[in-house]
Amino acid sequence: MRIGLDRILCDDSGLLGPGRRMELWFHGCQRNCPGCITKEHNHQPEPMLSLSVQAVYDAIQNEPEIEGITISGGEPFLQSEALLQLAALVYKRGLGIILYSGYLYEELCSSPQFREILSYLDVLIDGPYLWERDDGRAYRGSSNQRLHHLTDRYQSFYQKDRVRECRIEQQGSYLTLTGIPDAASREIWKHLKQGGNIK
Ligand code: SF4
Numbered sequence: 457m458r459i460g461l462d463r464i465l466c467d468d469s470g471l472l473g474p475g476r477r478m479e480l481w482f483h484g485c486q487r488n489c490p491g492c493i494t495k496e497h498n499h500q501p502e503p504m505l506s507l508s509v510q511a512v513y514d515a516i517q518n519e520p521e522i523e524g525i526t527i528s529g530g531e532p533f534l535q536s537e538a539l540l541q542l543a544a545l546v547y548k549r550g551l552g553i554i555l556y557s558g559y560l561y562e563e564l565c566s567s568p569q570f571r572e573i574l575s576y577l578d579v580l581i582d583g584p585y586l587w588e589r590d591d592g593r594a595y596r597g598s599s600n601q602r603l604h605h606l607t608d609r610y611q612s613f614y615q616k617d618r619v620r621e622c623r624i625e626q627q628g629s630y631l632t633l634t635g636i637p638d639a640a641s642r643e644i645w646k647h648l649k650q651g652g653n654i655k
Contacts, residue, residue, distance in 0.1 A: 459512055459538040460484065460503030462494065462530060466519050471621055471635035473554045474613040475523025478516045482529035487558050491587035493633060493645060494530055509541045517549055524552030531558050536569055543576035552609050553577045558584040561604055578609040592638050594618040
């Protein structure tokens with residue numbers, strides 16, 4: 457089983473959750489939300505990377521002092537079989553899992569396979585990005601998105617009031633964006649994207 461990814465990077469800045477985390481952007485999404493920062497990737501027929509579940513898991517567990525993973529995209533549940541296999545491995549290793557999905561929690565609960573994936577998660581941030589409800593708060597793009605604690609693992613981390621932050625930087629020949637951008641950063645990202653080499 458392979459996973460189509462547009463990003464796999466390790467980050468310890470706290471922008472996508474506590475501690476040192478592997479950040480995974482699953483490829484593909486059909487929603488087309490205005491303002492989506494991965495729209496160009498979503499519309500590509502092929503992902504930037506196609507890796508076996510085992511290879512992704514090996515990359516995660518070989519990172520020293522890793523706390524967990526943060527999965528977004530794209531829509532992770534479009535690759536549900538690979539997502540299930542990876543989430544089960546990461547859970548059994550004792551690492552934390554935070555996942556962003558455009559589906560609502562209630563929609564995910566209607567599928568036995570999706571429910572099994574939910575059983576491995578610590579935090580689910582659900583719902584699509586709605587630019588008209590972008591209130592600039594941390595850890596989610598718009599106020600319709602809800603943060604569900606499916607375990608107690610990250611309760612204290614999210615209780616602290618934080619400002620929304622993101623980081624745009626050069627990584628080799630690519631520019632990367634980490635975190636959730638505010639309106640100004642979205643504009644900068646959009647402008648930079650027109651210059652190419654955006655990952
Ligand atoms: S659900 Fe997320 S990934 Fe999909 S189009 Fe909307 S913002 Fe982009």
